[in-house]
Amino acid sequence: MLIPHPLLGLRDAQEFTYLGDATLLNRPDPQSETADAAFHDYVYLRDNPAGVHRELWFHDAGDRSWLVVTRDTTTHEILGAELARDVKLGITA
């Protein structure tokens, strides 16, 4: 698989480490009343869809940036990649 890094162009997926569903960017508020349940869902539950999946990859053998990669889990086709930082800050290309 080749990942289209927004800064570095097409890079071999082997240069990256996979973390999982990009919802991990949305850490719950630990002060909230429902923090227990929210953290359980955040840490343990996943949609695990068959089809389009947004997921976190870390470019550890590259520029060490976190990417949000959009990929089809039924074909392995990579549909896009963004800097996780931009996603988190709401900056869209």
Place this chain on the structure above:
Amino acid sequence: MAFSGFRVVKEALTGHKGWGPLWRNPEPQAQYDFIIIGGGGHGLATAYHLAKTYGKSRIAVLEKGWLGSGNIGRNTTIIRSNYLLPGNQPFYEFSMKLWENQEQDLNFNSMVSQRTIINLFHSDGQRDAYRRRGNAMHLSGAGGTLLSQHELREIAPFLNYDNARFPIKGGLRQERAGTARHDGVAWGYARAADRLGVDLIQNCEVTGFRIQAGKLQGVETTRGYIGAKKVGVAVAGSSSRVMAQAGIRLPIESHVLQAFVSEGLKPIIPGVITFGAGHFYVSQSDKGGLVFGGDIDGYNTYAQRGNLPVIEDVLEGGMALMPMLGRARLLRSWGGIMDMSMDGSPIIDRTEIEGLYLNAGWCYGGFKATPASGYTFAHLLATDTPHDTATAYRLDRFARGYVIDEKGVGAQPNLH
């Protein structure tokens, strides 16, 4: 008709005209007491034990493809009970005991072969960890022996003992472990369940659940609606997809595991051998092929095929362990979709929906569990209480903080 040596001789003398299909191919009925979703090893074993051990009737297994088309027919067939943690080890030892009597029980040759497993260790620290694991095995009655390098050299002289980075210092052996014929296991349970009146319904994909006021009524399928009092889901890699139809999110990710087989060779590998310094394991099939595998690819997928980097990684592991592997030609490789759970251990439990039960999270190790998974899931379905050996496999253990994490890597499915 039962299989026996006498029958084989009789059929041989009469032109093999008396063999028939192993099971019926019935139309689905409108209503069952028990529906099992998934005609893999676990689903078929569950239906069998519901009928045989718990005396239940009006049971159907619904399979979207053909029986045994999933992981039960794709795995590397290793059976063992050499786990460490108290939540796991008694369950896997129960499974091993069921394997030991399976062929007689099912009247089917599933080629259960207790040819031993040896897990290699490569450092003093790893030896200590394996000794501890061996003690845990003895506590559950599973047995096991710690082998020195000297003893190991007698058994497997071809290993690369003096590898500069990963010298082999010895191994933990479980004598009762081994392999079984994976398809044979599915066929054996299918035939035995069919003979007890279970309807095995193929080409029947479950596409939805009918739920009223928190209570399950039945399932929607590609062959129409089928009513049921209780439904057990045993769909391995498809668990999240099927349970999403009931609005339930699971602590599971689906990942691909690849496996490999070489051309047929003369007998060379004694039992099953696993590399302790990388992920590689190997055995030899009765046809002579070296059967081996390693890590999962590590990203969510439902594609049932993996990528080349993992193939390279597995073969590097193999070459580091036994350089003679380089002389064998690879015949084929394939992949199956694993239901990787958040702690690497399975789930056998009720759900918040009355009448809906879940059997999932088997990761890459559910083949060995097939007999006990079927037995204990049937126990749960029949009695609404967990079987003694499966009390730790609760779905809410993540919320309660009772995870069963053999490797201690946390909620990261691709590391289990």
